[in-house]
Amino acid sequence: MSHVSHLECSVCGRRHEAGRVQTLCECGGPLLVRYDLEKAKATWSRDSLAKAPPNMWRYAPLLPVKDSKHIVSLGEGLTPIMKTDRLAAHLGVSQLWVKDEGANPTGSFKDRGMSCALSMCLELGLSKIAVASAGNAGSSLAAYAAASGQADLVKNLIAHKAEVNAVDKSGVRNGPTAPFCIGRHFPGSARKDGRLP
Numbered sequence: 001m002s003h004v005s006h007l008e009c010s011v012c013g014r015r016h017e018a019g020r021v022q023t024l025c026e027c028g029g030p031l032l033v034r035y036d037l038e039k040a041k042a043t044w045s046r047d048s049l050a051k052a053p054p055n056m057w058r059y060a061p062l063l064p065v066k067d068s069k070h071i072v073s074l075g076e077g078l079t080p081i082m083k084t085d086r087l088a089a090h091l092g093v094s095q096l097w098v099k100d101e102g103a104n105p106t107g108s109f110k111d112r113g114m115s116c117a118l119s120m121c122l123e124l125g126l127s128k129i130a131v132a133s134a135g136n137a138g139s140s141l142a143a144y145a146a147a148s149g150q151a152d153l154v155k156n157l158i159a160h161k162a163e164v165n166a167v168d169k170s171g172v173r174n175g176p177t178a179p180f181c182i183g184r185h186f187p188g189s190a191r192k193d194g195r196l197p
C-alpha cells in the first residue's frame with residue numbers, strides 16, 4: 001500500500017494533488033512525490049520487507065502506485081553493489097562501492113522510472129505516452145510499454161532518431177513497439193512531449 005500524500009513543486013514548493021494526471025507546476029517546476037513517512041514507519045515492518053519480492057517494488061509503500069494490480073515490472077532494481085579497490089586507491093579513499101545499474105532489464109537505471117511511469121499510466125487510465133530521449137529512456141519505455149500489454153500505449157510511443165537506433169539495438173522493436181521519429185535532437189523532442197516550453 002502506497003503512503004503517498006501529495007505532490008510538491010521542486011521549485012516553488014506549491015502543493016499539488018496526487019492520484020490525478022499532473023504535468024509541471026504553473027511555475028514550470030517538476031513535481032516531486034511526497035509521502036506520509038510517519039504512517040509508513042508505523043505500518044511497514046522489517047519482517048514484511050524481508051518477505052517482499054526481489055525487485056524495486058519491495059519498496060511499494062514509498063512508491064506512488066496505490067493498486068498493485070497496475071504494477072508493470074520486468075524485475076528491475078536490486079542491482080549488485082561492487083567493491084572497486086583500484087578506483088578507490090586512484091581516488092585516495094579507503095573504500096568505494098559502485099552500484100551496477102547496467103544489470104537492470106534493458107541495461108540502464110531508466111528501467112526504475114519507466115516501471116513506475118507505466119504503472120501510473122495504467123492506474124490513471126492514460127493511453128498515450130511521449131518521451132524525449134537520447135537513447136536508454138526510449139529503449140526502456142518500449143520494453144515497459146510492451147510489458148504493460150496496453151496496445152494504445154505502445155502505438156503512441158514517440159522517439160527521435162537516436163532513440164530509434166537505441167530501441168533497435170535493444171531488440172524490443174519487433175511487434176507493436178515501433179517508435180516514431182519526431183526530431184533530430186533532445187531539446188526538439190522534449191518540447192514536443194511537453195517537458196520544455
Ligand SMILES: [Zn+2]
Pocket residue numbers: 009010011012013014025026027028029
Ligand atoms: Zn512551482
